[in-house]
């Protein structure tokens with residue numbers, strides 16, 4: 001089975017074309033994702049991304065987290081997806097439309113001398129209705145609510161970008177027990193479908209720093225949907241302007257919450273290597 005490994009700011013993915021899969025492998029994406037994404041026994045990745053044809057858009061993306069769960073969307077993954085399908089001539093339209101479990105999204109490729117330099121994604125409207133996020137918190141939007149974890153109380157804001165996010169603002173990271181808080185909040189009873197967790201430090205009205213614990217993947221170097229959710233949460237908490245640079249461990253994303261209520265994410269998409277998976 002041939003694969004390509006790509007990353008968006010160090011958030012890394014194994015890419016497979018569904019044509020290269022046997023019907024049995026297609027039927028068991030969760031098992032395949034767990035095997036391929038394993039850091040020691042596999043290729044290594046935060047997720048598996050499968051390229052499929054679409055009836056309603058130019059192509060369809062499925063993303064499976066490294067633990068085998070299937071999320072609705074992946075911001076870094078969809079930028080890599082756009083570069084992959086464009087470079088291989090699977091989709092030649094620019095902008096292109098990609099079907100995901102969170103709906104059809106439009107992506108614009110920044111091409112210079114035939115090379116994809118970056119991708120701007122229309123991530124759609126943020127979802128702020130509690131039952132759609134879903135979150136059992138009070139109020140709508142769920143802004144600055146209290147959450148108990150590991151014996152401490154945190155103020156959180158819940159936003160969905162197709163997938164759920166719990167955004168917590170911190171003054172600094174030195175006293176943050178990230179490795180224990182991440183999994184505790186990911187599986188918190190307030191979030192019936194679990195959640196991604198973002199710890200955000202505001203640096204200025206146009207800049208923030210983010211540390212992320214992803215649902216189904218743990219700590220990652222970047223999360224595109226998380227950066228979008230965090231910008232929306234920062235605006236709702238009157239902490240930043242509607243356009244900001246989000247500094248992640250793997251690099252920067254530019255996030256804009258436009259007057260049309262759509263969130264736009266701009267960032268890179270990089271190749272790592274290609275290979276053949278040998279069944280042992």
Ligand SMILES: N[C@@H](CCC[C@H](N)C(=O)O)C(=O)O
Nearest residue numbers: 071074075076163223224225
């Ligand atoms: N890394 C992604 C998000 C991937 C899905 C997430 N782990 C979830 O389960 O919702 C991104 O860049 O958005």
